[in-house]
Amino acid sequence: MAKIKVAAIQMPTVTDKMQNVRTAGIYLEKIKDEKPDFVILPEMFCCPYQTQNFPVYAEEEGGPVWQQLSEYAKQYGIYLIGGSMPEKDAEGKVYNTSYIFDRQGKQIGKHRKVHLFDIDVTGGQTFKESDTLTAGDHDTVFDTEFGRMGVMLCFDIRFPELARMMVNDGAKAIFVPAAFNMTTGPAHWELSFRTRALDNQIYMIGCAPMRDESAGYISWGHSIVTDPWGRVIDMLDEKEGVLLTELDLDYEEQVREELPLLKSRRKDMYRLEKLCK
Numbered sequence: 511m512a513k514i515k516v517a518a519i520q521m522p523t524v525t526d527k528m529q530n531v532r533t534a535g536i537y538l539e540k541i542k543d544e545k546p547d548f549v550i551l552p553e554m555f556c557c558p559y560q561t562q563n564f565p566v567y568a569e570e571e572g573g574p575v576w577q578q579l580s581e582y583a584k585q586y587g588i589y590l591i592g593g594s595m596p597e598k599d600a601e602g603k604v605y606n607t608s609y610i611f612d613r614q615g616k617q618i619g620k621h622r623k624v625h626l627f628d629i630d631v632t633g634g635q636t637f638k639e640s641d642t643l644t645a646g647d648h649d650t651v652f653d654t655e656f657g658r659m660g661v662m663l664c665f666d667i668r669f670p671e672l673a674r675m676m677v678n679d680g681a682k683a684i685f686v687p688a689a690f691n692m693t694t695g696p697a698h699w700e701l702s703f704r705t706r707a708l709d710n711q712i713y714m715i716g717c718a719p720m721r722d723e724s725a726g727y728i729s730w731g732h733s734i735v736t737d738p739w740g741r742v743i744d745m746l747d748e749k750e751g752v753l754l755t756e757l758d759l760d761y762e763e764q765v766r767e768e769l770p771l772l773k774s775r776r777k778d779m780y781r782l783e784k785l786c787k
């Protein structure tokens with residue numbers, strides 16, 4: 511029986527960067543007796559989600575936030591999908607980056623958001639990540655004792671090819687630090703998680719910041735877990751909290767056997783070609 515326990519921390523984001531990191535720590539302490547295997551934090555969990563903040567809050571890999579996340583992973587013996595944060599490279603480019611740590615606190619994955627969130631919906635949400643961010647250029651999977659897992663960031667979920675690449679690479683669950691908003695959240699949040707779960711017969715885990723009506727960008731919240739049958743197995747509302755869920759990987763295998771969508775693909779007719787490492 512391959513059961514894994516995941517926790518999504520739907521937390522507030524305040525302007526003090528390290529206060530956000532401490533908040534994550536308080537939650538980890540609170541849930542430690544639940545013994546989660548994987549913990550996921552929200553997108554930009556330590557930086558209020560505004561384009562002008564990204565260069566200001568950015569750190570190079572190995573910086574103070576990275577170090578504390580690594581420390582938490584080791585202290586609590588968890589796989590930590592560290593939400594995301596602005597990452598600065600040696601040339602000064604800034605990325606929306608998720609670091610992944612193993613139970614010893616070693617970095618075992620790093621996802622730079624591939625699809626930048628540039629939208630302009632009439633009467634609704636406008637945002638342009640590309641004003642200050644650079645896009646990553648590869649999909650991200652990491653290995654654990656439960657098998658291979660994938661990570662993508664928020665807007666990435668809208669591009670079916672990326673999830674499919676991860677599944678082709680052997681991913682058994684996909685973790686998605688995210689922050690949908692009051693325009694696209696009610697319309698597409700649950701639908702996107704259910705769709706990616708259904709078409710890939712995979713667990714999808716989404717973690718959002720809690721809703722703060724006074725923020726410049728208002729998060730939809732609703733951290734969510736969907737299963738390989740396309741069902742929502744758990745979802746929060748908009749308030750601060752933790753979503754604790756158990757994933758049954760045997761069930762995933764069962765669904766893939768009984769409804770053999772992945773096996774029935776016509777690779778003689780179509781194929782997803784991977785153009786990067």
Ligand SMILES: O=C(O)CCC(=O)C(=O)O
Pocket residue numbers: 553626627663664665666668688689690691694695698
């Ligand atoms: O896809 C959406 O509607 C929201 C995406 C988003 O907020 C993001 O990528 O940060």
